[in-house]
Amino acid sequence: METTACFRGYRLSTCGPMDHSQAPILQALQAYHDSGQLPFTPPGHEQGRGVDPRVRAVLGEAVFRSDVLAVGGLDDRASSGGVLEQAQQLMADAVGAGQTFFSTCGSSLSVKAAMLSVAGPREKLLIGRDAHKSVVAGLILSGICPVWVEPQWDEDLHLAHPHLTAGVRRRLRRASRCARRSGGDALAGDVRSHIEAIEGLHLHGRDDFCGPGRAFDADPLQLVVDVSALGTGGYQIADWLREHHRINVGLADHRRIGVQLTHADDSQTIGTLLDALQDLRKPATELPPPPRVQIPRRASCGWSRPWCPVMRSLPESTTSVTAGSRSRRRGTPHALPARHSGRTAGRAPD
Structure with a gap:
């Protein structure tokens, strides 16, 4: 049986096909402007009225008119319109996820939020040894103790292949089918063949990155060119x-x-890219050679013993203040998040 919930005139299906022609946030923003809302809220430019004319001349007015709070802006104080909730459910349905959370400040903040949601201080979490620096920042912020997973180092290509579990491979297989349906292969296929035909360039593909002990699949829109x-x-x-x-x-x-193609690219932008790559051969002989890179032996890259980055990043003794009382703890970060029940991460030994 299909059930529905009503959000500001929209009917959102919670079981069965969803209407992906709806754009809840965009529609709410249009309704905000149409109704003549007057903000006395952050951001301080207040719909661009306080913007320096020099800034407005470069960025235009639309970017400031679209800078609206979600609560007390696109939706009311209690979020009774369900604008974000509906948009997040539509996104989850589009990518085959159980639930989606929107985030600001780029993917680095999302990485930290994901880590904090599954583990707490002195609990263990599997982390790829070649993780992005935002992951290390998340370890320091949370007090999580990493269990490092070594990537598969490729001596020929000078890069690391991911270490994948069977569960991760199943999820990637599902995501790969969605990507193929989106037409990524069709868009990139012609471009890839043209780049590979340019003398002196090698375009990495699935043969280089995929297979046993390597990635499950490769995004054809990510053009990795060996020069x-x-x-x-x-x-x-x-x-x-x-x-x-x-x-x-x-x-x-x-x-x-590395060159990224998206749905925004067309024959003009792709033609400009191909012309530039074709033009590389002569000037490349006049460019300086790359600096010699000393690749350390794999055995020398590991840690001699497990450690928590937060313990290396804070003073030996720290002071935390809670509810008006002062307590002194050794090696404990300030304002560490409390652990909650239902975690799947294991606790590190004291």
């Missing part, structure tokens, strides 16, 4: 593309550049 055959490095190529073609690549290292 080492040109006698220079990825950093030098990235700088040259920006200076001479006004093209900015997403990533670069001592032998590769």
Whole structure:
């Protein structure tokens, strides 16, 4: 039986097909403007009225008119309109997730929130040894003790392949099917063949990154181009593309550049990229060679014993103040989040 909930005139299905033509946040923002709301709330520019004219000349007015609080803005004080709830349910349905949470401040904040939701101070959490720095910041913030999982180092490609469990592979297989349905392969296929045909460039693909002991699948819209055959490095190529073609690549290292394609790209932007890459061969011979990178032996990269980053980041003795009383604790961070029941993470030994 299908049940529905009503949010500000929308009927949201909680069992059965959902209406993905709805855009709750966008529609709520339009309703906010149409109803003539007058904010005396953050942000302080108050719909752009207080913006410096020089800033407005560059950014325009629309960005400030869209800078609206979710509570007491897009929705009322009690969030009775369910604007965010409906939008998050639509997103979860679109990507096949059980639940979705929207976040601000980029993915780094989401990483910390996810870590804090599953483990607390001195509890253990499996962490990839090549994790992003936001993960290390999350360890320090939470007091979680990492159990490091070593990646699969590739001596030939000078990169690390992920260490995947069977459960992770099942989830990735499901996500991969969604990506294939979105047409990612069709968009990238022609571009990839053109790049691979350029002398001196090698475009990494599934043959390089996927297979036993490696990733389950590779996103065809992420173009990872090895430029080492040109006698220079990825950093030098990235700088040259920006200076001479006004093209900015997403990533670069001592032998590769990374280019991201999205649904926003068309024949014009892709043509500009291909022209720039075709133009690389002659100037590449004049660019400096990449600096020699000393790759340490894998055995020397591990830790001699388990440790909690928070214990290395704080003074030997810290003071915390709670409810007007002062207590002194050794090696305990300030304002550590309380542990809650139902955790699956194990507790680290004292």
